[in-house]
Amino acid sequence: MAPPLLAIAVATGILMVPALWNGSVLFYWDSVDYVYLPFTGELPMYRTMPYGVFTGIGRLAGTLWAVAAAQAFLVAYMLHEALTAFAPRPAWRLLPPLVLLLSVVTALPWRAGQIMPDVFTGMAILGIASLSFERGRLSRLRRAGIAAVTAGAIAMHTTHIAVAAGLVVALAGLGWLLRRRWPDLKPRIGLAAATVAMGISLVVGIHWVTVGRPFITQPAAMLMLARLVQDGIAKRFLDDHCPAGSPYRLCRFRASLPKTANSFLWEGNTIPNRLGGWKAMEGEATEIITESLEEYPLLHIETAARLTAEQALMFRTGDGMVRDVGWLINDTLRRYYPDGYREFKESQQNAGIDFKTMNGVHVTVQAAAQILLLGVLVVAWRRRDRLSFGLAVAILLTLLGNAFVCGALSNPNDRYQNRIAWLAVMVVAVGAARLRRSDEVSPTHGLAAGVGTS
Structure with missing residues (x-):
């Protein structure tokens, strides 16, 4: 087996460890x-179809393990290609130790083994960063492969479209702002933008074929209204607009609105x-929503800024990976995956996983990595290391977006933030490897042998 394929296979196996330990795919x-x-x-009406099409792998194989394995493989593949684009050494040498590191200090393998589209968020971002900043490191065929996986990853969830499109626009703006101070930095966003467009087209096409009508996302006003309920904006609006004769049916409940969005949408007789x-x-x-705006x-604006800051600091592992999901999913598993039902009933998740100790490591390391991410940007700027700077700025923009x-x-x-927090750790690891390699090649300057300018 060729070294790259062997490295990807090993990385795939490492990413499967939490699900294998659990005894079941995670839910x-x-x-x-x-x-x-x-x-x-x-x-x-609150879902889109593409990830449901992807989980069709499980139906074809007769087991949801096939879905988890496919996800782990795609993560390993995209990490390998990203390392090829950004790392100073052969990607196949770096991939297994990097994946082992990420598996110990981040939630990446827990996402890979879970039946959710969250694992694809990071893949989409790695793809856009690689396509935007690699310059001659990847063949045309490999760029096409990255674009295909990235487009599929973008299609998996509506938020991926927003985050990916926003990143492409932000990178284009950054290149324009720095066009004179750092001309060589300019990202090549043509293929990245085309990939986002392909992802959107996939969403529309899949819905056209499976649902019978083309659309990107279903109406989402109820989700936004739930957030306004949680933040008290809905209560203020109803207090201002609910005299006798008001057309709003929600007025009946203005004195008893729930405290959280999840309670408003999901708990009990909502x-x-x-x-x-x-x-x-x-x-x-x-x-x-429109009138309150x-x-x-x-x-x-104040609420959006506060919530963005709150979300940026929330990235604990284990959110929703609880035994209580059993009451919701047991009947479905029993019907469509009888073996999967038995596995889940005997799983660590169904017994209750304690993520407290794990989060002592994960949260600390990921928070430190996000701080060090700024250091990578500063060092890369000073050394004119275009690849380190490009990767770091793409991930920083993604974390904010x-x-x-x-x-x-x-x-x-x-x-939501946990699904991409591992990217910061990856950037710091790659930045450290590039810095060390630069120092090994030339103690006096990081531009030697093209390492800093590639």
Whole structure:
């Protein structure tokens, strides 16, 4: 077996360790929809179909282990290609130790073994960074492979489209701002932008084929309304607009609105359900959001900034990987994956996994890595190391963009930032390797032998 293929295979095996230890693939509350979608094709109005198509791998293979294995392989492949684009040594040499490091100090392998689209977020970002900043390190065929996987990763979740498109726009703006101070830095965003467009086209095409109508995302006003409920903006709006004769049905519940978005949407006999369901409430939710934006713009801006900051600091491992998901997913597993049901019943997750000790390491290391990420930027700027700077700035922009998309436009959860926090650790590791290699080649300057200028 060729060294790169062997390295990818080893990395895939390392990424599978948490799921193998668990005795079952890992589940989140939302996993249930992605388990049954390949069998029923019944798309809930708060989901999109592409990841449901991907989990069809499980239906074809007769086991959800095939989904986890495919995810682990794709992560290993994208890491290998990113190392080829950015690292100073052969990627196959660096891949296994890097994946081992990430498996110890981040949640990456837990994401790879979970039936959720979250593992694809980091893949999409690595793909865009590689396509934007590699310059002659990857063949045309390998760039095409990265673009294909990246487009698929972008399609897996609506937030991926927003984060990826925002990153491409931000990188284009950065290249324009630094066009005179650092002309060689300019990212080549043509293929990256085309890849985002391909991802969006995939979403539209998959929905056209599977649902019968082309769309990118389903109406999401209810999700935003839930965030306004959590932040108190909805309560203020209803207090201002609910005299006798108000057209808003939500006025009936203005004195008893839940404290959290999740309670408003999911817990018990929810207010939306009592008012006819999500579809029946979508129009009213849109009106409340639109009018509140017009009436309280500063409040919305302040709230969005606060939530973005909160989300940026929330990245604990284990969010939603709890035994309680069993009541939601057991019947679905029993019906479609009987062996998977038995595995889950005997799994560590169903017994209850204690992530406290693990998070003592994960949170500390990932927080330190995000601080060191700024150091990588400074050192790379001074040494004119275009690759280190490009990778670091892409990940920094992603961390901020993801915090805004998930925190301000939805509501903060550890799961959202945890899915990409491992990227900061990777950048610091690659930056350290490039710095060390530069020093080995030339103690006096990091530009020797093209290491700093590649």
